[in-house]
Amino acid sequence: MSFDLQEYLQSRKEVIDQALEQYLPPAERYPEKIHQAVRYSVFSGGKRLRPILLLASYELFKPDFHPALPFACALEMIHTYSLIHDDLPAMDDDDFRRGKPTSHKVFGEAIAILAGDALQTEAFSLMAREGLKSGIEPERVLRAIFELGESAGLNGMVSGQVMDLEKQGREYNLEELEFIHRHKTGALIRASVKIGGILAGAGEEDLTALSEFGERIGLAFQIMDDVLDLKGDERLGKPLGSDLKKEKATYPALLGLNKSEGQAKKLVAEAVKFLERFGEQGEVLCSLARFLVEREY
Amino acid sequence: MSFDLQEYLQSRKEVIDQALEQYLPPAERYPEKIHQAVRYSVFSGGKRLRPILLLASYELFKPDFHPALPFACALEMIHTYSLIHDDLPAMDDDDFRRGKPTSHKVFGEAIAILAGDALQTEAFSLMAREGLKSGIEPERVLRAIFELGESAGLNGMVSGQVMDLEKQGREYNLEELEFIHRHKTGALIRASVKIGGILAGAGEEDLTALSEFGERIGLAFQIMDDVLDLKGDERLGKPLGSDLKKEKATYPALLGLNKSEGQAKKLVAEAVKFLERFGEQGEVLCSLARFLVEREY
Numbered sequence: 001m002s003f004d005l006q007e008y009l010q011s012r013k014e015v016i017d018q019a020l021e022q023y024l025p026p027a028e029r030y031p032e033k034i035h036q037a038v039r040y041s042v043f044s045g046g047k048r049l050r051p052i053l054l055l056a057s058y059e060l061f062k063p064d065f066h067p068a069l070p071f072a073c074a075l076e077m078i079h080t081y082s083l084i085h086d087d088l089p090a091m092d093d094d095d096f097r098r099g100k101p102t103s104h105k106v107f108g109e110a111i112a113i114l115a116g117d118a119l120q121t122e123a124f125s126l127m128a129r130e131g132l133k134s135g136i137e138p139e140r141v142l143r144a145i146f147e148l149g150e151s152a153g154l155n156g157m158v159s160g161q162v163m164d165l166e167k168q169g170r171e172y173n174l175e176e177l178e179f180i181h182r183h184k185t186g187a188l189i190r191a192s193v194k195i196g197g198i199l200a201g202a203g204e205e206d207l208t209a210l211s212e213f214g215e216r217i218g219l220a221f222q223i224m225d226d227v228l229d230l231k232g233d234e235r236l237g238k239p240l241g242s243d244l245k246k247e248k249a250t251y252p253a254l255l256g257l258n259k260s261e262g263q264a265k266k267l268v269a270e271a272v273k274f275l276e277r278f279g280e281q282g283e284v285l286c287s288l289a290r291f292l293v294e295r296e297y
Numbered sequence: 298m299s300f301d302l303q304e305y306l307q308s309r310k311e312v313i314d315q316a317l318e319q320y321l322p323p324a325e326r327y328p329e330k331i332h333q334a335v336r337y338s339v340f341s342g343g344k345r346l347r348p349i350l351l352l353a354s355y356e357l358f359k360p361d362f363h364p365a366l367p368f369a370c371a372l373e374m375i376h377t378y379s380l381i382h383d384d385l386p387a388m389d390d391d392d393f394r395r396g397k398p399t400s401h402k403v404f405g406e407a408i409a410i411l412a413g414d415a416l417q418t419e420a421f422s423l424m425a426r427e428g429l430k431s432g433i434e435p436e437r438v439l440r441a442i443f444e445l446g447e448s449a450g451l452n453g454m455v456s457g458q459v460m461d462l463e464k465q466g467r468e469y470n471l472e473e474l475e476f477i478h479r480h481k482t483g484a485l486i487r488a489s490v491k492i493g494g495i496l497a498g499a500g501e502e503d504l505t506a507l508s509e510f511g512e513r514i515g516l517a518f519q520i521m522d523d524v525l526d527l528k529g530d531e532r533l534g535k536p537l538g539s540d541l542k543k544e545k546a547t548y549p550a551l552l553g554l555n556k557s558e559g560q561a562k563k564l565v566a567e568a569v570k571f572l573e574r575f576g577e578q579g580e581v582l583c584s585l586a587r588f589l590v591e592r593e594y
Contacts, residue, residue: 025451034451034459085414090406109387110462113410117382118455120414124421125446128439138435142425145442149422154322154331158415162331165407 005287009047012055016048019069020076023126037107037115038122041080045098045237049221049292050192051076056284057196057210068199070130071144074123075192078152081119082188084112086161092246099237123148136199144195151191160184169247177249178219185225186218193217193285209274216271217289220264224293226250227260235297264293302584306344309352313345316366317373320423334404334412335419338377342395342534346518346589347489348373353581354493354507365496367427368441371420372489375449378416379485381409383458389543396534420445433496441492448488457481466544474546475516482522483515490514490582506571513568514586520561521590523547524554532594561590 020042027036051072058068087094087102088109094102104112124145131141150156160183167176193214197207229243230252243250251260268289275282275289317339324333348369355365384391384399385406391399401409421442428438447453457480464473490511494504526540527549540547548557565586572579572586 029451031456031459031463033463034456038451081414085410088410090410111459113382113385113387114455114459116414117378117417118451120417121446121450121455125443125450128443128446132436132439132443138439139429142429142435142438146422146425146429149418149425153418153422154326154335154415158411158418159328159331162328162408162411166328166330 003283003287005291008284008287009052009291012052013048015069016051016055016072016076017043019073023070023073023130024122033107033111034114034118037103037111038118040106041084041103041115042077042119044100046076046080048076049288050079050188053189053192053214053285053288054196056288057193058200059196060278060281060285061197061200061202061206067134067136068196070126070134071148071195071199074127075148075188075195077119077123077126078148079188081116081123082152082157082161084116084119088112091161091165094238094242096238120152137201140198140201144198147191147195147198151187156183156187156191157185160187164249167249172249172254174254177251177254180249181219181222181251182215185222186215189218189221190214206277209277213271213274213285213289216267216274217292220267220271220289221292223251223260223264223267224295226252227257227264228295228297230257232297237297261293268293300580300584302588305581305584306349306588309349310345312366313348313352313369313373314340316370320367320370320427321419330404330408331411331415334400334408335415337403338381338400338412339374339416341397343373343377345373346585347376347485350486350489350511350582350585351493353585354490355497356493356581357575357578358494358497358499358503364431364433365493367423367431368445368492368496371424372445372485372492374416374420374423375445376485378413378420379449379454379458381413381416385409388458388462391535391539393535417449434498437495437498441495444488444492444495448484453480453484453488454482457484461546464546469546469551471551474548474551477546478516478519478548479512482519483512486515486518487511503574506574510568510571510582510586513564513571514589517561517564517568517586518589520548520557520564521592523549524557524561525592525594527554529594534594558590565590 024039024042025035027039029035054072054075055065055068059065083097084103086092087097088104095105096102103115127141127145160180163176163180164184190211193210194207197210226243230241232240251263271289272286275286321336321339322332324336326332351369351372352362352365356362380394381400383389384394385401392402393399400412424438424442457477460473460477461481464477487508490507491504494507523540527538529537548560568586569583572583
């Protein structure tokens with residue numbers, strides 16, 4: 001029986017969407033505007049790659065992924081908060097994301113800021129609340145919360161975003177570019193994979209392997225994001241070349257398209273070697289890693 | 298020996314400031330700008346009332362407050378994040394806070410948004426990391442994290458802030474005003490007190506009493522904040538009457554100054570009754586509650 005990746009992605013996306021639907025307050029709750037704004041961005045057609053990675057990593061060690069589902073949703077909430085804030089006029093000033101007007105375009109800047117803020121809070125709150133009921137050892141839940149915090153905060157995503165803004169329209173070298181990509185996008189992707197292992201009770205050596213794997217696919221993912229900004233198709237939901245227009249620090253701008261794609265593929269090839277220790281169990285994560293560099297949107 | 302509240306507040310503030318100093322990355326860390334912005338707002342002369350309440354509540358049950366210190370600092374980080382974001386041009390558009398230019402005035406809007414975002418992340422990350430080392434049962438740490446999340450997110454502070462913005466320059470009734478105050482400020486103050494109890498291993502009845510106490514002093518605190526906006530002294534660090542100018546929903550605007558002060562005092566009188574069960578141990582919290590309505594800045 002061959003593994004149908006598209007079918008797998010679709011069915012996992014449905015499970016995650018259902019869980020998010022359940023974890024977020026209804027759009028009719030008072031004050032309605034904030035709940036509508038939160039839901040607008042969470043359900044705007046994301047591929048759910050990060051939560052899918054988390055669940056796949058958990059399944060390396062455990063047959064039933066359900067105890068990890070709230071954590072997968074929390075990860076997606078953190079990702080969504082970061083997108084809402086990144087799009088703000090003071091940041092990247094983007095009017096469209098995934099083919100739809102961005103949060104501040106629909107709800108105004110104040111509500112967009114608060115919707116991002118709230119999604120971050122709810123992510124941590126959800127992990128603590130559901131973690132207590134999940135049957136997962138509470139020490140492991142705390143370690144997962146810490147790991148997500150580390151990847152999203154001053155040692156991760158926020159610092160990447162700071163440097164991304166700092167380098168816009170300015171000179172940068174490969175080291176600075178790598179810092180941006182590893183922090184802005186890479187850290188959260190690495191955390192996705194590592195948290196799956198932490199929650200499943202993986203040993204330290206397995207966690208190190210997952211971390212090395214995640215580190216490389218995280219960087220490869222952002223390099224491909226840069227590449228797709230130049231040669232993606234309409235499914236990206238935003239105008240091509242927008243990084244170029246904003247004079248963003250990107251791999252294609254520094255190394256050219258071919259070298260960038262080559263670099264992403266090399267990273268994925270390196271990454272999957274770290275999965276060898278998991279044997280057949282590692283094949284799903286391996287397919288997901290390859291998908292990251294072969295996707296067209 | 299009589300209890301010197303001013304001395305107590307000062308010595309607790311020093312302990313909390315020292316701990317915050319230790320928990321935040323140094324200002325020289327790369328990328329420097331974000332660490333400078335975070336520190337600028339955290340060390341801008343806050344009174345540390347929320348963390349002081351948390352520690353006092355913990356001390357109802359335990360002789361040494363140190364295990365609760367990281368949680369007290371996390372609370373202050375959440376409070377600081379909310380101030381940075383509240384001051385943004387898209388929100389309250391304030392140029393000064395505590396007599397100093399606000400974060401976006403000094404660092405620009407993008408960095409101010411990111412500094413607020415990062416402080417929120419670091420707060421949760423800190424509780425998880427230090428909670429694991431604190432010797433406090435991990436279930437209680439998780440419950441404390443959940444409690445803080447609940448008070449800061451969609452069921453608390455964020456929704457209060459949404460309605461605060463919504464009602465600016467518009468008509469409002471007492472019920473709506475109470476919603477704003479209970480959520481915007483009250484929820485985090487109530488959580489301060491409750492989290493102290495949770496971490497100390499308080500029983501459910503004690504937690505209910507702390508929650509009722511916190512609920513009332515939280516509302517009283519915000520009513521007095523409204524009052525002080527009209528009659529405070531220069532130690533407030535911002536121009537008097539700024540709520541009035543912005544047509545904010547406030548107690549004095551709806552009920553007048555005298556009735557508002559009366560309401561705050563009544564709430565504190567009700568609140569301290571819930572401390573009776575703790576006997577002499579409750580006296581510090583009782584003094585703190587009275588201080589909230591007697592302060593002049």
